[in-house]
Amino acid sequence: MNAIQNDSVRPLTREELLAAPEDEYMSDAQLEYFRALLEAERETLLDSARETTQHLQENEVAADWTDRATVEEEHALELRVRDRERKLMKKIEQALRRIDDGSYGWCEETGEPIGIPRLLARPAATLSLEAQERHEAIERVSKKG
Numbered sequence: 001m002n003a004i005q006n007d008s009v010r011p012l013t014r015e016e017l018l019a020a021p022e023d024e025y026m027s028d029a030q031l032e033y034f035r036a037l038l039e040a041e042r043e044t045l046l047d048s049a050r051e052t053t054q055h056l057q058e059n060e061v062a063a064d065w066t067d068r069a070t071v072e073e074e075h076a077l078e079l080r081v082r083d084r085e086r087k088l089m090k091k092i093e094q095a096l097r098r099i100d101d102g103s104y105g106w107c108e109e110t111g112e113p114i115g116i117p118r119l120l121a122r123p124a125a126t127l128s129l130e131a132q133e134r135h136e137a138i139e140r141v142s143k144k145g
Contacts, residue, residue: 010029011029011032011036012030012032014120017116018116025105025113026105026113030116031099031105034095034104034105034119035099037123038092038096038099038124039096041088042089042092042093042096045088045092046089048081048082048085049082049085049086052082055078056075056078056079091124092124094124094126095123095124095126098126107128107131108127109127109128110128110130110131112128113128114127114129115128115129
C-alpha cells in the first residue's frame with residue numbers, strides 16, 4: 001500500500017486508470033486520481049449544503065395554507081437530502097484519510113483490492129463488491145428474521 005509522497009505525479013485519465021496493470025494498483029498516480037475525485041465530490045456537497053442552507057433561511061411567507069404545506073414539504077425533502085449528503089461527506093472524509101494512511105482501495109474486511117471499477121463507481125467504498133454483497137445478504141436475512 002503506497003502513501004502519496006511525490007507531488008509531481010502526472011494526473012491519470014480515467015482510461016489510463018482502467019487500463020493500468022494489476023501490479024500498479026493504488027500507485028501514487030492512482031491515489032492522486034481518487035484524491036482529486038473525492039475532493040471534487042466534497043466541494044459539490046459543500047456547494048449543495050450552502051444552497052440548501054440559503055434556501056431554508058429565505059423567508060417564504062405563503063398566505064394560502066396549501067402553499068405553506070407545499071413549502072414545508074419542500075423543506076422536509078431538502079433536509080432529508082442534506083442528511084444523506086452529510087453522511088456521504090463523512091464517508092468522503094474517511095476515504096481521504098485512508099488515502100493519507102495508505103489503506104485506500106483495500107477491502108476493510110478481507111484486505112483484498114476493492115478494484116478500480118468499483119472505486120470509480122463509489123470512490124468512498126470500503127468493501128470489495130463480494131464483501132459488500134455478503135453484508136447486504138446478511139442484512140436482508142436479519143430483516144426477514
